Amino acid sequence: MKKHILTLPVILLLAAAAQSAPVKTISLEKCQQDALSYSNEIKQKAQAVQAALHTYKETKSSFYPSLYIDAKGSWVSEVPKVELGPVNKEFGDNWGYSAGPTLEYMLFDYNGRSSAAKGGAAAHKAAQEDLAFAQKSVKLQVRQVYFAVQQDLERMYFMAEQLKVADKQLADITSALKAGSKSNLDLAMAKKQQLKAKVNVSSARSSLGVHLRELFKLTGNDYGIDPSYPADWRIIINKEDRPASSLVKADPLQNTLNDFKALSLLEFDQNSPALIAAQNTADYYLYMAQSMKSALYPTLSASAGAYWEYPNNGILREHVFLGRAGAQLRMPLFEGSKTRNKAAAQESKGREASYQRAQLEDELKSLFYSSKSMLYSLEVQTEFIKQMIEQSSKAAKLTYDAYKAGSVTFLEVDSANLGLLESRIALADVYIETLNRLAVIDNLGTN
Numbered sequence: 497m498k499k500h501i502l503t504l505p506v507i508l509l510l511a512a513a514a515q516s517a518p519v520k521t522i523s524l525e526k527c528q529q530d531a532l533s534y535s536n537e538i539k540q541k542a543q544a545v546q547a548a549l550h551t552y553k554e555t556k557s558s559f560y561p562s563l564y565i566d567a568k569g570s571w572v573s574e575v576p577k578v579e580l581g582p583v584n585k586e587f588g589d590n591w592g593y594s595a596g597p598t599l600e601y602m603l604f605d606y607n608g609r610s611s612a613a614k615g616g617a618a619a620h621k622a623a624q625e626d627l628a629f630a631q632k633s634v635k636l637q638v639r640q641v642y643f644a645v646q647q648d649l650e651r652m653y654f655m656a657e658q659l660k661v662a663d664k665q666l667a668d669i670t671s672a673l674k675a676g677s678k679s680n681l682d683l684a685m686a687k688k689q690q691l692k693a694k695v696n697v698s699s700a701r702s703s704l705g706v707h708l709r710e711l712f713k714l715t716g717n718d719y720g721i722d723p724s725y726p727a728d729w730r731i732i733i734n735k736e737d738r739p740a741s742s743l744v745k746a747d748p749l750q751n752t753l754n755d756f757k758a759l760s761l762l763e764f765d766q767n768s769p770a771l772i773a774a775q776n777t778a779d780y781y782l783y784m785a786q787s788m789k790s791a792l793y794p795t796l797s798a799s800a801g802a803y804w805e806y807p808n809n810g811i812l813r814e815h816v817f818l819g820r821a822g823a824q825l826r827m828p829l830f831e832g833s834k835t836r837n838k839a840a841a842q843e844s845k846g847r848e849a850s851y852q853r854a855q856l857e858d859e860l861k862s863l864f865y866s867s868k869s870m871l872y873s874l875e876v877q878t879e880f881i882k883q884m885i886e887q888s889s890k891a892a893k894l895t896y897d898a899y900k901a902g903s904v905t906f907l908e909v910d911s912a913n914l915g916l917l918e919s920r921i922a923l924a925d926v927y928i929e930t931l932n933r934l935a936v937i938d939n940l941g942t943n
Contacts, residue, residue, distance in 0.1 A: 519729045519743045520721045524642050524752065527715050531638040534716030538634060541627040548623040552616035558602070558609045566801060567595035587811045596803030596817075603798055603823075608790030615783030622776035629769035632939050638714045639935045643928050644707040646746050649728045650924035652700035656731035658917045659693035665896065665909070666690050672900075685906040689913065694734060701727055704744065749927055756934040760871055762941030764864045771860070774853035781846030788839040794827040864940040867933040874930045881923045888916040 532538065569592070576587045602609065666686040672678035708723040720742075727733060727740035800821040808816040828835075895912035898904045 517722075517727075517740045517743050518720075519745050520719055521745045522642075522645070522711075522719050522721070524639065524747050526719075527638050527642050527711060528635055530715035530717045531634050532631060535630075535634045535714070538627065538630050541623070541630045545620070545623040545627050548616070548620040552613070552620045555609070555613045555616040559613070561599050561601040563597060563599050565595070566598040566803070567593070569593045586813075589807050589813050592806050592810065594803050594805045596801050598799060598801035600797060600799040602795065604794070604796040606790040606793035606795070608787050608795075611783045611787035611790065615780045615787060618776045618780040618783060622773045622780060625769040625773035625776065629773060632769065634714070636935055636939045638711070640932055641707060641711045641714060642746070643752075643931045643935070645704065645711060645744070646749050646752065646931075647924060647928040648700055648704035648707055649744065649746055650749055650927075651921055652697060652704065652728045653730055654917060654920040654924070655693060655696040655700055656728070658913060659690070659697055659734065661892075661913060662686070662690040662693045668900070669906070677902075682906050685910060689906075689910050694737065697731070697734070698737060701725055701740075704728075705741075708744070749924065752931060753927055756931055756938075759934045759938045759941070760868070762937050762943065764861055765940060765942035767942070768860060768940060771853060771857055774849060774856055778846050778849035778853060781842045781849055785839045785842035785846065788835055788842060791835045792828065794825060796823065796825050798823045860940050863936060867936045870933050871930065871937075874926055874933065877926050878923065878930075881919060881926060885916070885919040885923060888912070888919045892916045 571591045572588075573590070575590055578585045578587065666683075666689075669678050669682050669686045673680070673683050702725075704726050705723040708721060708726060712718045712721075712723070721744060722741035724741040725738055726742045726744050729743040729745040733740055798821070800819070802817065802819050804815070804817050806813075806815045808814045808818075892909075892912040892915070895904060895909050899906060899909045
């Protein structure tokens with residue numbers, strides 16, 4: 497009989513464990529990998545790189561000769577005739593053809609092709625750097641959302657710990673009320689404190705669900721987590737609260753801080769992909785302006801080919817195979833300033849892009865250095881908050897001891913408990929803000 501009595505608690509614990517939600521672990525490293533492989537923005541930028549590369553190659557192809565088959569047929573209603581005595585001599589025939597390979601090459605175009613090729617190379621480089629910055633941006637986004645998940649978990653844990661304290665104090669006051677040493681007012685205040693703690697835990701669970709959905713949207717993976725009403729894996733769900741849809745375990749906050757700490761030593765990246773992309777965009781427009789201006793000057797091209805023809809040179813009625821070569825000089829005389837205006841428009845776009853690059857550099861520098869400056873302030877705040885937690889913990893214990901002795905009201909106990917909770921949450925918030933600043937520094941910095 498004793499054996500069955502001893503095993504009953506074990507059976508109950510196993511049954512409770514079987515009904516609880518499984519613990520699901522999400523790591524920052526895995527989330528970053530998933531986001532980089534899933535991001536539609538990155539895929540879009542990658543296709544833009546390929547498009548720019550093909551355009552660049554197409555532009556470079558103009559440096560090579562063109563070889564193609566040239567074929568044509570003809571028919572005329574009248575054929576020239578010459579009367580040579582009693583004989584009429586026809587020059588040509590009513591119908592004819594010419595077919596054969598033709599080779600053409602541009603000998604001189606005032607650097608039109610060269611400028612266009614340089615523009616294509618600049619556009620390709622801009623697309624590559626745009627892709628690199630998109631990868632850094634997606635990485636920053638997923639980090640910030642992951643930090644928000646860690647923040648929710650830390651808040652929930654401390655609020656759950658506060659709920660444990662509220663439960664214990666309510667039990668103490670209930671016993672004291674039965675003994676006649678406490679009043680119904682004390683009991684009501686204790687119940688109010690407990691309910692407030694429950695509301696805080698529930699609110700934290702709701703916030704966690706929101707941030708988990710944001711994380712899933714970025715990574716394209718839900719990691720087997722149901723975000724409808726999740727909870728931190730470390731807390732015990734109150735029996736009056738709804739069960740957890742999933743128990744979530746993230747990287748320990750302190751470990752993440754240690755991993756990111758060295759990022760504070762980075763310096764601003766003058767060659768940030770965003771700045772290089774902006775500069776190459778400006779270069780592209782200027783090169784295109786130069787290419788368009790070349791149309792104002794003479795071009796010289798040559799062609800050569802071998803053809804099967806009839807009639808021979810359009811005169812003799814015979815099928816012949818012959819070669820033909822020629823050169824062409826072409827220069828525009830009047831076009832109503834069309835080319836000049838097109839080139840001027842590209843130059844204006846180039847200057848606009850240069851100003852945008854300068855503005856972008858100012859904005860990125862401001863964001864980078866403000867984040868670095870903020871780190872020192874956050875470090876100071878961390879030390880003060882740690883001291884505040886220590887003092888708040890002592891104050892909460894002493895206040896409750898004084899309450900049990902009858903020297904203070906429960907309102908003061910509630911205030912002391914709230915002060916301790918706020919201090920713990922404030923420390924977690926400072927840690928998260930530190931991580932966000934370090935992530936920005938990593939996004940914009942370099943060794």
